[in-house]
Structures are given as C-alpha cells and as structure tokens.
Amino acid sequence: MTASLHTLLDVALRTSIVYLFLLVGLRLTGTRQLGQMSTFDLVLLLIIANAVQNAMVGPDTSLAGGLVAAGVLIGWHRAIDWWRVRSRGLSRLLSGEGVMLIHNGKILQEHCVRAGITRDELQQALREHGVARVDDVMLAVLEPDGAISVVRYDDIKPGDRPHRRIRAIRRNQ
Structure with a gap:
C-alpha cells in the first residue's frame, strides 16, 4: 500500500x-x-x-x-x-554552558541545586576521578554534555604550563 x-x-x-x-x-x-x-x-x-x-x-x-x-x-x-x-x-x-560545582575546595551549593546535582552524585563523580576529598579539588565543572570535569590541585604543578604563546582558534564566519 x-x-x-x-x-x-x-x-x-x-x-x-x-x-x-x-x-x-x-x-x-x-x-x-x-x-x-x-x-x-x-x-x-x-x-x-x-x-x-x-x-x-x-x-x-x-x-x-x-x-x-x-x-x-x-x-x-x-x-x-x-x-x-x-x-x-x-x-x-x-x-548550554558548563556550570562550576566546586571552586577552590568549596562546593558551590546553589550551582549544584540549579544544575540538579546532588551531593552524592558529586561525590560519586569525584571518586570516579580518583579524588577522596573535596578539599583536593581546585575546580569541578558540569559540562554541557552532562559529564563532570575535575581538576585537582596536584594536577597543576609549577613548570607544567607551556611558555610558548597559545594561539586562539578562529572560526570562519
């Protein structure tokens, strides 16, 4: 038919x-x-x-x-x-945009509430990144794709940063 x-x-x-x-x-x-x-x-x-x-x-x-x-x-x-x-x-x-959940070892509770992330879910994400304590986290961000990125204080060491100029990527418009 x-x-x-x-x-x-x-x-x-x-x-x-x-x-x-x-x-x-x-x-x-x-x-x-x-x-x-x-x-x-x-x-x-x-x-x-x-x-x-x-x-x-x-x-x-x-x-x-x-x-x-x-x-x-x-x-x-x-x-x-x-x-x-x-x-x-x-x-x-x-x-959407990333939402900062932890900054300098402190949980940003109002950001977590706005993003719909519970403390347990945040703790689970930290454990998945091998982090035991919130105090060890410099920055945690809920990314637009739903993943949580975690940057620990010990991830950034003096001298690790490149000293060359970093070029911005330009989009053709």
Missing part, C-alpha cells in the same frame, strides 16, 4: 512539530540527564519515544511514511547542527 502525497506531507509536518517540541523540552530538563541517565530516565525516554512515534506518523504505518519521518528527523538534526556550529548563541541555547 502506498501513501498519498498529502499523507506524507502530513507525516513530515507532524514529525517536525514533535522534533522541535522534544528538542525544547529535553533542553529544559537540563544537562544532568544527558550524562547521568538512571533507570527512571531511561523508562521515561522509552515511553516518550513510543508516544511520539504515534504522533509523528499518525495512522500511516507504511514504509514510505516511516522513511519520510526518519528523513525529516535526520534533516532537522543536520540543519540545526549546521546552524549551531556557526552560531555561538544558538550553541549556548541548545547545548
């Missing part, structure tokens, strides 16, 4: 709406979910995937309808990624 052009355009429109809605919705949940997915988060993601699949293709279960939906998703993803690479503002909007 083949789908009519009207049906395929309907699938494309529905898919676009769902993609953009999920892009905004998942961005609003914050960066923590990206790097630290729990069973709860995985179940939610699977349920959302099933729910939006029906919303994207509607009653059309044809191969053409599925291919149109997949093509639209890939197209939107490529277009937004192309634009994101060229626009720092859009990149910041979609990917």
